[in-house]
Amino acid sequence: MEHPFVPSRLAPVLSLTLATHLLMACPSTAQEITVFRDVAVVPMTSETVLDAQDVVTRGSEIVAISPTGSTPVPQKATVIDGEGMYLMPGLADMHIHLDTGWPVDPLALYVANGVTTVRDMAGSELLPPLRREVEKGARLGPNLLGTSPCVWGWETTPSRLVVEHKKMGYTAQKINSYLSPRDFRLVMRQVKRRDMYGVCHIPFRVGLDGVLEAKMDEIAHIEELVFEMADLDRNDPRLKRVETEPECIIEAFEKKFDTTMTAELLKEAVRPEAREMARKIRAANVTICTTLATTELVGQKVNNASGVWARDYGPYFPKRFRNAMKSGSDRHLVAFRGKEWAARLLFEMSRTVLEELKAAGVAMVLGTDAGPWRLGTAPGFAMHDELRILTENGLSPYEAIALGTRNAAKVDVAMKGKGDFGTIEVKKRADLILLDHNPLDDVSHIRNHRGVMVAGKRHPREQLDQAIALKN
Numbered sequence: 377m378e379h380p381f382v383p384s385r386l387a388p389v390l391s392l393t394l395a396t397h398l399l400m401a402c403p404s405t406a407q408e409i410t411v412f413r414d415v416a417v418v419p420m421t422s423e424t425v426l427d428a429q430d431v432v433t434r435g436s437e438i439v440a441i442s443p444t445g446s447t448p449v450p451q452k453a454t455v456i457d458g459e460g461m462y463l464m465p466g467l468a469d470m471h472i473h474l475d476t477g478w479p480v481d482p483l484a485l486y487v488a489n490g491v492t493t494v495r496d497m498a499g500s501e502l503l504p505p506l507r508r509e510v511e512k513g514a515r516l517g518p519n520l521l522g523t524s525p526c527v528w529g530w531e532t533t534p535s536r537l538v539v540e541h542k543k544m545g546y547t548a549q550k551i552n553s554y555l556s557p558r559d560f561r562l563v564m565r566q567v568k569r570r571d572m573y574g575v576c577h578i579p580f581r582v583g584l585d586g587v588l589e590a591k592m593d594e595i596a597h598i599e600e601l602v603f604e605m606a607d608l609d610r611n612d613p614r615l616k617r618v619e620t621e622p623e624c625i626i627e628a629f630e631k632k633f634d635t636t637m638t639a640e641l642l643k644e645a646v647r648p649e650a651r652e653m654a655r656k657i658r659a660a661n662v663t664i665c666t667t668l669a670t671t672e673l674v675g676q677k678v679n680n681a682s683g684v685w686a687r688d689y690g691p692y693f694p695k696r697f698r699n700a701m702k703s704g705s706d707r708h709l710v711a712f713r714g715k716e717w718a719a720r721l722l723f724e725m726s727r728t729v730l731e732e733l734k735a736a737g738v739a740m741v742l743g744t745d746a747g748p749w750r751l752g753t754a755p756g757f758a759m760h761d762e763l764r765i766l767t768e769n770g771l772s773p774y775e776a777i778a779l780g781t782r783n784a785a786k787v788d789v790a791m792k793g794k795g796d797f798g799t800i801e802v803k804k805r806a807d808l809i810l811l812d813h814n815p816l817d818d819v820s821h822i823r824n825h826r827g828v829m830v831a832g833k834r835h836p837r838e839q840l841d842q843a844i845a846l847k848n
């Protein structure tokens with residue numbers, strides 16, 4: 377009890393008494409075996425808690441789940457006494473960017489926060505070598521998924537890049553905001569022809585209807601749907617330029633709304649439009665990635681910087697980020713200067729969109745946009761922000777956690793991955809979080825976990841705290 381993830385003193389006793397049986401059950405193997413004994417399982421296959429279970433992992437897999445004591449404990453198993461504790465699947469952050477520049481290894485920050493799978497959204501060159509190191513056990517890190525590099529729209533022939541990405545082995549193509557309608561059509565033709573998964577920003581000159589018509593698989597941010605409510609003139613030549621965002625959008629919102637409107641009035645003013653978008657997205661069966669932790673943080677950076685420093689992961693902000701914030705050169709401080717209301721408005725509108733997406737039954741997946749040091753969204757820590765925001769805006773803890781577990785696995789399957797994570801079931805990857813309290817009561821319990829298992833490897837809390845300890 378006092379030392380979760382540290383073998384219980386019962387272990388040798390159990391393994392001795394059950395030695396004969398387990399020889400048959402588990403042929404000799406070098407693979408490590410762990411038993412979480414007498415633990416309450418939150419399987420995330422449905423909204424339920426299975427009390428008093430033994431969960432057995434071998435190598436990187438979950439191999440057995442059964443009522444405590446009903447199955448013999450395998451020989452040489454490490455037994456974790458889980459009495460009074462909860463075991464849930466590791467979490468997946470399906471929108472991150474691998475980036476250096478953090479004071480400690482971002483991959484360690486993910487695992488230390490219970491994030492056992494991440495999806496890099498911009499074809500980072502860092503991914504293949506990091507994945508090799510993590511798989512070899514040379515580096516602490518999560519399961520690493522990724523999309524191709526972006527097509528932005530300013531390339532001479534963006535659709536050729538899709539062909540190249542497919543040849544390079546990518547199964548998902550990321551599409552950004554600046555494609556012309558013609559290039560967008562050509563890009564999507566290649567994505568479909570090559571049986572790839574398409575995930576996009578809504579190109580400004582194409583719009584949501586065009587994206588849905590093209591049978592896009594996923595839209596990368598809820599905020600993209602907020603931008604849609606700006607009623608942009610799609611022929612505005614500024615929409616070809618990268619610095620257009622948020623300039624054109626702020627300008628459009630200024631025309632459309634009374635910018636002094638209270639949050640509540642604004643949320644209701646945009647509801648009918650949000651509802652209609654949600655209906656169309658549901659009908660087109662497109663998945664929406666959330667990334668509200670970043671939308672919230674941007675609003676806070678612009679309107680209440682002291683709140684940013686007060687966050688519990690404040691000490692982890694990169695020095696360059698702090699300096700940019702303090703000197704006023706941070707890219708969001710610059711973009712919203714004199715229009716600070718707009719950063720607040722983007723978040724308030726996102727909240728309404730989230731509520732309507734949920735009400736319409738749209739498939740959603742959890743992402744935070746964590747990683748780029750310039751943004752400030754902290755790897756791993758942002759997961760807890762995202763879960764909090766989801767539960768503050770209409771999702772139950774179960775629904776919020778599902779976005780970062782089972783729904784993430786579904787997206788991985790659609791991306792031609794194995795999707796072998798996100799639930800506690802036999803044959804799934806042994807990606808687990810051990811907790812003192814039921815996460816289905818309150819998602820904030822996840823923050824205070826006792827340890828994390830990644831692909832069958834145990835990482836007690838103390839070890840993780842050490843791995844992410846700041847030097848000074």
Ligand SMILES: [Zn+2]
Nearest residue numbers: 471473497745
């Ligand atoms: Zn991103």
